Amino acid sequence: MLTEEENLMLHDIAQEQEIKLGKVNISSLSRQTGKDRKTIRKYLSFPRSHPGIFKKSKASKLDSFKDYLQSRIESYPELSSVRLFEELIEKGYTGGYTILKDYLRTIRPKRQNLPEIRYETKPGVQAQVDWADCYYDLPNGERKKVNCFSMVLGYSRMRYLEFTRSTDLFTFLLCHQHAFEYFGGVTQEILYDNLKTVVLKRNPISTNSEFQPVFADFRNHYGFTAYLCRPYRAKTKGKIERTIGFIKSNFLYGRAFSSIEDLNTQAKRWMEKVNNQEHGTTFEIPLVRFQDENLTQIQSIPPYIVKRREERQVSKDCFISIFGNRYSVPWKYARQNVTVEIFGERVIVESDGIQICEHRLIEGRHQVSRQKEHFEGLLKAARDESY
Secondary structure, three states, X not given: OOOHHHHHXXXXXXXXXXXXXXXXXHHHHHHHHOOOHXXXXXXXXXXXXXXXXXXXXXXXXXXXXXXXXXHHHHHOOOOOHHHHHHHHHHOOOOOOHHHHHHHHHHHOOOOOOOOOOOOOOOOOOEEEEEEEEEEEEOOOOOEEEEEEEEEEEOOOOOEEEEEEXXXXXXXXXXXXXXXXHHHOEEOOEEEEOOOOOOEEEOOOOHHHOEEOHHHHXXXXXXXXXXXXXXXXXXXXXXXXXXXXHHHHHHHHOOOEOOOHHHHHHHHHHHHHHHOOOOOOOOOOOHHHHHHHOOOEEHHHOOOOOOEEEEEXXXXXXXXXXXXXXXXXXXXXXOOOEEEXXXXXXXXXXXXXXXXXXXXXXXXOOOOEEOOHHHHOOHHHHHHHHHO
């Protein structure tokens, strides 16, 4: 049987159908209401209000507690269903949790979803930067994890991306330089998340925060102001968040890449394409708007030398490992600790502050840079020792 409320609703839907279609579709009513077609025909055969055909609603174990619940919700609208259930149990309630939760849903004040304000920046003012964890597919179906550095210019929506194996400070600053070179310049300010490579201690006024010293030196060298977005407020940097989502869905998804080098090669081609297509928010082509950006030209700023210093132990066969590649060291330093300095395409190896060798940085992984002179005299020394 139907309640009186269900019957009224059924007649209303049937009346709407008759107005629109000129007839009542019993099958459609059955799907909308979840009632059997025979039941629907029965109730539609009666007038809209007909006494004696409705089932009486049963008394609920919750009824005697409804005034209390309404009072609590009026005073504390955010009280959880679990908390109120515990309170009712203490008052002698023996009913279930689900019926309570369903009732609370009807008496809680409706939350107002406030409209969002979209902030548009003027030309040349702001860029946004972030890292993202990504996965790419190899031709054999295997999945590889990789880091994605991305920068987007706030006005033109020009995008830059680069995939890396690390998110350390050295890599972070190099990616900035590559982005600056791609855009040909630097914006007045850059907005960041609260990354450890950017900030050590955040201040409520983000520009007064304690920034990572090397990053701060890099920032001052290029003359931009670093701003930090509000914690747990992803919408503060919505442009970069949407850019990362677009990278994952439009570039990575459904493609296969043979290596991280192939990934970056294809990423460059993809950037050229999407930066020359109409943007979904501005309805303009980023490359066209980019002509008005008026960035601080990179040519006017001396290059910043991004250096990375690390300690390594030379192996017994006279090699050190850097980024998955092996570099030879003079044999006299086998099994000793050395300092490695990496900047640009140079790898410099020092011992006790004295440079002992230099290599060109190798791209890729599992490769070897071997200098023949590093092993000169090794065979003779080994023979002398054996005697």
